[in-house]
Structures are given as structure tokens and as C-alpha cells.
Amino acid sequence: MEATDLPVPPAAPGSAAPAAEPGRGPAAERTRRSGYRRLPVQQRREQLIAVALSLFSTRPPDEVSLDDVAAASGASRPLVYRYFAGGKQQLYEAALRSAAEELTSRFLVPQRGTPTEQLAAVLDGYFSFVAEHDAGYGALLRGGSVVETARTSAIVDEVRRTALRRTLRYMGVREAGPRLTLLVRSWISVVEAASLSWLDEGRQIPPAELRDWLVDEFVAMTATSAAHDPQSAEVLAGLLALEAPGGRAARLLERLGGLRVTAEEV
Amino acid sequence: MEATDLPVPPAAPGSAAPAAEPGRGPAAERTRRSGYRRLPVQQRREQLIAVALSLFSTRPPDEVSLDDVAAASGASRPLVYRYFAGGKQQLYEAALRSAAEELTSRFLVPQRGTPTEQLAAVLDGYFSFVAEHDAGYGALLRGGSVVETARTSAIVDEVRRTALRRTLRYMGVREAGPRLTLLVRSWISVVEAASLSWLDEGRQIPPAELRDWLVDEFVAMTATSAAHDPQSAEVLAGLLALEAPGGRAARLLERLGGLRVTAEEV
Numbered sequence: 001m002e003a004t005d006l007p008v009p010p011a012a013p014g015s016a017a018p019a020a021e022p023g024r025g026p027a028a029e030r031t032r033r034s035g036y037r038r039l040p041v042q043q044r045r046e047q048l049i050a051v052a053l054s055l056f057s058t059r060p061p062d063e064v065s066l067d068d069v070a071a072a073s074g075a076s077r078p079l080v081y082r083y084f085a086g087g088k089q090q091l092y093e094a095a096l097r098s099a100a101e102e103l104t105s106r107f108l109v110p111q112r113g114t115p116t117e118q119l120a121a122v123l124d125g126y127f128s129f130v131a132e133h134d135a136g137y138g139a140l141l142r143g144g145s146v147v148e149t150a151r152t153s154a155i156v157d158e159v160r161r162t163a164l165r166r167t168l169r170y171m172g173v174r175e176a177g178p179r180l181t182l183l184v185r186s187w188i189s190v191v192e193a194a195s196l197s198w199l200d201e202g203r204q205i206p207p208a209e210l211r212d213w214l215v216d217e218f219v220a221m222t223a224t225s226a227a228h229d230p231q232s233a234e235v236l237a238g239l240l241a242l243e244a245p246g247g248r249a250a251r252l253l254e255r256l257g258g259l260r261v262t263a264e265e266v
Numbered sequence: 267m268e269a270t271d272l273p274v275p276p277a278a279p280g281s282a283a284p285a286a287e288p289g290r291g292p293a294a295e296r297t298r299r300s301g302y303r304r305l306p307v308q309q310r311r312e313q314l315i316a317v318a319l320s321l322f323s324t325r326p327p328d329e330v331s332l333d334d335v336a337a338a339s340g341a342s343r344p345l346v347y348r349y350f351a352g353g354k355q356q357l358y359e360a361a362l363r364s365a366a367e368e369l370t371s372r373f374l375v376p377q378r379g380t381p382t383e384q385l386a387a388v389l390d391g392y393f394s395f396v397a398e399h400d401a402g403y404g405a406l407l408r409g410g411s412v413v414e415t416a417r418t419s420a421i422v423d424e425v426r427r428t429a430l431r432r433t434l435r436y437m438g439v440r441e442a443g444p445r446l447t448l449l450v451r452s453w454i455s456v457v458e459a460a461s462l463s464w465l466d467e468g469r470q471i472p473p474a475e476l477r478d479w480l481v482d483e484f485v486a487m488t489a490t491s492a493a494h495d496p497q498s499a500e501v502l503a504g505l506l507a508l509e510a511p512g513g514r515a516a517r518l519l520e521r522l523g524g525l526r527v528t529a530e531e532v
Contacts, residue, residue: 062416178467182460182476186483189459190452197451201444210448213494217452220490223522224482228475236525243527250527256489257523259502261509263514 047082048073052095057136061092096152099136100159103129107166115239116215116248120168123191123211130195131207138199163188171235179229187221190214212248219249220256305516314339319361323402362418366401366425369395375430381482381505382514384436387401389457389477396461398472404465429454437501445495453487456480478514485515486522 021033039047051073055064066088070077084091106125109118167184168176176184191214200211205213222239226234243249305313319340321330332354336343350357372391375384396403433450435441442450457480464476471479488505491498509515 066459178463178470179479181467181469182479185463186456186459189455193452193455194448197444197448201447204444205448206349209494213445213448213491216490216493217487219524220486221483223525224486224518225479226525227482227518227521228479240525240527245527246528252493253522253525255493256486256519259359259489259492259506259512259519259523261506261511261519 001141005120043077044079048075048080048083048091049094049098053099053133053136056092056095057099057133059135060138061136063264064088066091093151094156095136096155099133100155104159104166109166109170114243114247114249115170116219116243119218120215122170122213124207126191127195127207127211130199131203134199138196160185160188163191172238173231173235177229177231179225180181180231180235183221183225183229183232187218190217190221215248216252219252223253223256310341310345311328314346314349314357315340315360315364318357319365319399319402322358322361323365323399325401326404327402330354332357359417359421361402362421365399366421370425373429375432375436380509380513381436381513382485382509385484386477386481388436389480390473392457393461393477396465397469400465404462426451426454429457438504439497439501443495443497445447445491447502448499449487449491449495449498454482456483456487481514482518485518489519489522 012091048069052064052069055072066080067077069091070080073080080091081087084094106129107122108125110121113116113121142254164181164184167188168174168180171180171184173180194210194214198205222236224230226236227233240249305523314335318330318335321334321338332346333343335357336346339346346357347353350360369392372395374391375390376387378384379387430447430450433454434440434446437446437450439446460476464471488498488502492502493499496511506515
């Protein structure tokens with residue numbers, strides 16, 4: 001007996017998903033007659049989330065209705081409600097959670113390369129996510145969506161906390177003091193602000209340039225923090241020790257050192 | 267006849283404020299007997315907003331009730347509702363708008379001083395606001411408050427847009443390209459992230475150190491952008507031309523230039 005043929009218990013309000021997609025009874029008969037496709041439970045659930053995510057990614061969440069999700073999924077509205085008894089809010093949170101998992105899965109630092117090369121690879125993954133999820137990424141980070149709640153904020157906060165943990169691990173830090181935490185959180189906010197600005201300004205900047213800019217800003221910001229904080233100085237020394245001579249970091253620092261205030265040039 | 271003695275029309279739902287505080291009728295009688303103070307209309311409105319702002323600043327908005335606002339104002343709950351018929355949400359928005367106006371009023375750049383000194387002065391004003399409004403600042407920027415809506419987000423967005431405009435004016439820029447916009451929005455996000463991190467980490471860093479760190483990061487980030495964007499390079503040159511030799515900016519750039527990747531030291 002397949003999952004699709006299981007009898008369906010009444011969906012409890014707020015339950016994550018029904019035991020199975022309706023396969024019997026008058027509702028199922030209507031569904032069959034109207035030509036909706038039947039799918040196994042888990043597959044249907046994942047499909048609905050994927051469709052919702054794609055809709056939330058191209059339009060602000062307030063402009064996406066459950067009818068849109070149903071239509072784009074080839075499912076009926078009652079079926080969507082059967083899986084997400086909490087309605088649009090629950091579906092939005094599930095989609096957000098799925099997006100958050102996908103985004104954090106791209107934070108993995110490759111084994112090879114200098115620190116700036118590794119960072120560039122992580123940023124490439126990040127921007128491919130931003131480019132794919134456009135409006136959804138904006139709505140997510142900008143907040144203020146009609147469906148923004150303490151729960152959706154917790155999901156976004158968890159992404160930021162994961163980004164903080166991963167960045168500190170990348171830096172080789174076990175326990176960060178307040179100044180290093182300040183630096184890393186600030187840099188993460190630069191990545192977010194840059195992504196939003198990039199989307200808002202119509203993607204005029206090529207992603208590879210944006211990535212290189214962010215890598216450079218990471219080096220510059222960390223190097224600046226090093227003057228204020230011994231822990232940041234230690235992290236910087238550790239990273240620079242692994243950089244290639246004449247590479248990105250070296251060229252940037254040399255260029256910054258070559259800048260002079262006018263009075264010194266006179 | 268004083269404003270307090272005017273007859274009170276029934277408050278329309280969503281109206282900004284009643285024509286006058288109740289001075290007659292049984293309700294006024296109860297109010298008088300229970301010892302609440304009577305205030306002229308505009309003064310009462312401002313007082314309620316100020317009290318609400320102070321409560322929202324020390325506790326997350328979800329934990330502040332209209333009863334708290336009434337008690338702290340020496341007003342009755344019905345009176346608070348008379349001024350803010352939309353209830354807590356309307357009062358919260360009014361408090362937020364008032365806070366936003368206060369914050370943006372501190373963005374004014376002093377006439378005297380080098381660019382880094384001017385920036386330091388603006389940041390001092392900003393941090394005094396953050397220190398005063400603590401939880402309210404956090405709830406505001408972090409979003410996810412139960413009372414976060416498209417309207418409250420619009421208020422926060424307007425603060426950011428004002429910060430962007432003022433920073434560009436400070437930089438002497440009339441029309442910013444996408445790369446300079448990227449830089450300035452990123453730097454504003456650093457100010458916000460640093461403020462939140464500072465609050466979250468229990469204000470361990472002295473405000474003056476935080477301010478100097480942000481000024482240095484502004485110089486470093488702008489100098490880094492200069493390598494990627496002619497407009498940023500032009501802005502940087504304009505600012506550095508006004509800096510003192512041996513001043514903050516000069517010392518920072520020299521220190522950054524003195525950093526070497528290990529392989530170059532060998």
C-alpha cells in the first residue's frame with residue numbers, strides 16, 4: 001500500500017503535515033476529476049515548499065497568496081491547507097526555514113586555497129543564493145513583511161549566528177572577545193547590505209566584482225580592527241601568514257599604505 | 267476657555283488625537299476622583315509618546331502594555347485609548363516616529379574640524395541615542411517585534427535613507443553611482459551592526475573606542491572602495507585633502523601599508 005492510498009486523519013490545527021495526501025472519499029474524487037496530480041506525502045510537502053519558496057523569491061511575501069501556491073503546484077487550495085493548516089504564515093515559515101538551510105549549507109569553506117580564495121568561494125555561493133532568491137532574500141532581510149513574526153526573525157537570526165560561528169571557525173578562533181565579535185558581525189552586515197544594495201540598484205555590478213570588493217573589505221576591516229584589538233591582530237597575522245606574496249591581500253594593503261593625506265604630499 | 271475644558275467629540279477609530287482631553291461628564295469625574303492629572307491636549311499627547319518611548323527603550327515592545335504606559339503617565343487606560351484609538355500599535359508607531367526624528371536630528375555634521383573629526387562628532391550623537399534607547403533601538407533595527415509592520419519598517423527605512431543622503435552630502439557627492447551607494451549603505455550597516463553588537467555584548471567597549479573604530483573603518487572601507495571605483499576614489503581624495511598630516515586617517519593608512527603577508531617577510 002502506497003502512502004497516497006492511506007486514509008487521511010483530520011488535520012490537527014498547526015500540525016506540520018497530514019499523514020498522507022487524500023486518496024479516498026468525495027474530496028479525493030473531486031481532486032481526481034479536476035485533474036490535480038497525486039503525490040506521495042513527503043514529496044508533496046517538499047514540492048509545496050519549493051513552489052512557495054520560488055514564489056516568495058520573485059515577489060514580496062505579501063503579494064503571494066495560497067491560491068498562487070496551489071495553482072503553481074497543480075494542487076487544490078484545500079490540499080495546501082491540509083499540509084499547512086496554519087495557512088500562508090505556516091507555509092511562509094516552512095519556506096523560510098528551507099531557504100535558511102539552503103543558504104547556510106553554502107557557508108562551507110573549501111579545503112584548498114589561501115584565506116582570501118576560500119572566502120571568495122564562500123561568497124560565490126552566497127551570491128548565487130541571493131541571485132536565485134532575489135525578492136525573497138530582500139523581504140527576509142529587510143523585515144517588515146506582513147508575515148514577519150518573532151518566529152521568522154528567529155530563523156533569520158539563526159542564519160546570522162551560523163554565519164558568525166562559521167566565520168570565526170574560518171578565522172581559527174574558538175572564543176571571540178567583544179571586539180572580534182563586533183568586527184565579524186559588522187562584516188556579515190556588510191555582506192547583507194551589499195547584497196540588498198546590489199539587488200536594489202538593479203544588479204549593475206558584476207557578481208565577481210562584488211565578491212572581490214567584499215573580500216577586500218574583509219581584509220581592510222580586519223586589518224583596521226587589528227590596531228584596536230590584540231585578538232583581531234592575532235587573527236589577521238594568522239590569515240596573512242597563509243596569503244600569497246603579491247596576492248589580493250598584499251596588493252590591497254600596499255595600495256592602502258600608498259595613499260597619503262594631501263598635506264603630506266606638499 | 268482652555269483646551270482642557272473643550273467638550274470631547276467621540277474619538278474616530280484611527281484618528282491621531284482627540285480634539286481635547288476629557289474635562290466634563292462622568293468619565294472626567296471618575297478621572298478627577300482617582301487623582302489623574304489633567305493636561306492640555308498637545309502636551310498630553312507628547313507626554314504619552316515620551317513615556318511610551320522610554321518604556322519601549324528599556325523593554326522589548328512586546329513586553330510593554332498600554333496599562334504600563336497609562337500607569338507611567340499618570341493617566342487612565344481609556345484616556346490613552348482616547349489619544350491613540352489604534353491602541354498599542356498606534357502608540358508604538360508614534361513613539362517610533364518620534365525616535366526616528368530624534369535620531370536623524372543627530373546626523374547633523376558640525377561645520378568645523380577635519381572630515382574624520384566631523385564623522386566622530388556625528389557618531390558621538392548616534393551612540394548617545396543608542397545608549398539612551400537600548401532595547402528600543404535593538405527591537406527597532408532587529409525587527410521581529412510583534413508590532414513590526416510595513417509602516418514601522420517604512421519608518422526605519424526612512425532613517426536609513428536619511429543616513430545615506432546625509433553621508434553622501436558629507437562626502438560632497440550629488441549623485442552616487444551603484445558602487446558608492448554600495449559603500450555607504452554598507453558602512454551604515456556597520457554602524458548599526460556595531461551598535462547592536464555593543465548592546466548585546468553588555469557595552470564592554472567604551473563608546474569613544476567604538477566611535478574611533480567606526481571612523482577608522484570608514485576610512486579603510488572608503489580607501490578599499492577607491493581601488494574598485496573612480497567615484498569612490500574621487501570622494502576619498504577629497505576627504506583626505508582635508509585631513510591633518512599625522513592625523514587619524516594618515517596614521518591608519520600608514521599602519522595598513524606596514525602590514526605584510528608572511529611570504530614577503532621571508
